[in-house]
Amino acid sequence: MPSFTAPTKDLQFVLHDLLKVSEQDIPGFEDLDRDFTGAVLEEAGKVASDVLAPLNQVGDTEGCHLENGVVRTPKGFKEAFEMMKEGGWTGMDCDPEYGGQGLPYVMHTAAQEPLVSANMAFNMYQGLTHGAYSAIYAHGSDEQKQTYLPKMVSCEWTGTMNLTEPHCGTDLGLMRTKAEPQDDGSYKITGQKIFISAGEHDMADNIIHLVLAKIAGGPEGIKGVSLFIVPKFMVNEDGSLGQRNTLSCGKVEEKMGIHGNSTCVMNYDEATGFLVGEAHKGMRAMFTMMNEARLGVGLQGYAQAEVAYQNALEYAKDRLQGRAVTGAEAPEKAADPLIVHPDIRRNLMDQKSFVEGARALTLWGAYLIDRAHKNDDKEADGLISLLTPVIKGFQTDKGFEFATAAQQVYGGHGYIEEWGMSQFARDARIAMIYEGANGIQALDLVGRKLAQDGGKHVMAFFEMIKDFIKENEGNEQLKAGFLDPLKAASKDLQAAGMYFMQNGMKNPNNALSGSYDFMTMMGHVCMGLMWARMAKAAMEAIEGGASDRDFYDAKIATGRYYMARQLPATGMHLARINSGADTVMALEAAHF
Structure with missing residues (x-):
């Protein structure tokens, strides 16, 4: 089974030697001294190594299964999710008014890295919830915030985003899901959404779906799209759960990777939904989710390369094959370890130099988000808007490339499932596709952001x-x-x-x-x-x-x-x- 050790020292180097977080004039950064960030990252590393990493192959081999309308997650996932909730890992940077710890986003991002490396599929359940929280926090009404956010911060309730339909992915203006206004101010949502990560599962009491749909009579195309909260279970006035909403999981997709995450086909049959923000302004609200998600996906790209690199390095130091061309370096052994060979060194240096550079770029991006939001810094906001498609697109392309490069170090063993290296490549592959395929990121950069x-x-x-x-x-x-x-x-x-x-x-x-x-x-x-x-x-x-x-x-x-x-x-x-x-x-x- 592959191993994983959180790169705490490298994370500390970026936070303090490079970004000098505790010296910045951003509210909350003054608390980020080395002792504090070190303690948080050490604990995140323990959770990653001791709890999540051992479940990574379990999730990959068992997958998720739909039984009588409920998706059963892999063995051990529910218990691990409870541990994540109890440890407060699900709401580190969320508003204390709703139960969060109020830490800067850069700290949340740093703590997320080892969790993603250890078990990417598992971490998506809380990661998507965080994105849904952010969209409601930025665009929801006070009543919606009070109703949903405390439970989402704690992950007692999880969240999703529902964009894609069978006939439309990138071109959301083609969507057919409709929303019919009701006399009480709610809407009836009808349609089908596909590729919905964490769309149905057994680890939370409720699932809060954020669904894009069109209100009849609205503008054509993307300008007619609105965003709705559609809960799995209705929420009573006292906060308790009421009757089940008329939505269901029709299928769990069989995928190349991230088997431990339930990727669902979601069917909405006049399900009750509540408008978020203004009618026909759904994309503005959804992009709050997507921009945050894209930086998170960029992190996934290099985080999978990191864990793959760690294992390839260990193998290269241990596996004996051939002799160094300049003379035996381990003459007492039958052969020298792989790491003496220049081509193996090249491969490992490609991986190492990418991962460490991408870590710095991602945390700098998170720092810019904090500066934009907490200091109302327009320059920082514009810069991170420019960099987001690069962080997402470039890092996921290279993350997959170097996850497969790590496989190459193993030779034939890298292709054999029991060694676990193929999972890193298979899991990394999706990051190039979701939250906007990388070709779309490139078009966004050149066509809009420049x-x-x-x-x-x-x-x-x-x-x-x-x-x-x-x-x-x-x-x-x-x-x-x-x-x-x-x-x-x-x-x-x-x-x-x-x-x-x-x-x-x-x-x-x-x-x-x-x-x-x-x-x-x-x-x-x-x-x-x-x-x-x-x-x-x-x-x-x-x-x-x-x-x-x-x-x-x-x-x-x-x-x-x-x-x-x-x-x-x-x-x-x-x-x-x-x-x-x-x-x-x-x-x-x-x-x-």
């Missing part, structure tokens, strides 16, 4: 990189290995943006055919910025007499690897973008 507010935020991003390079150009230790590669990659990205400006207007396909390359380029540049900042932080820690010199030296060496071996990919992506749309669009559909 031009948002007149291009203000992407220009601020480039200026941020330029300022960092200028401020540190006198640091010779940083310059050659970090600043020069970052400058070159940033110029590649700017050149790609310039190509879109010059060629995208006359032929939009020139921009859209290069959008995926641009998203990937920007992911690399973001990672390059993170590694340059982390290298500087590590150098400062060493200069300050840090006791664990090896840890900081390893950070710098890992960063140098990324800058030398991964970041130059921006040149390839720029060449693809500059080739335009002609080769992409050359064939008629019939000729494929």
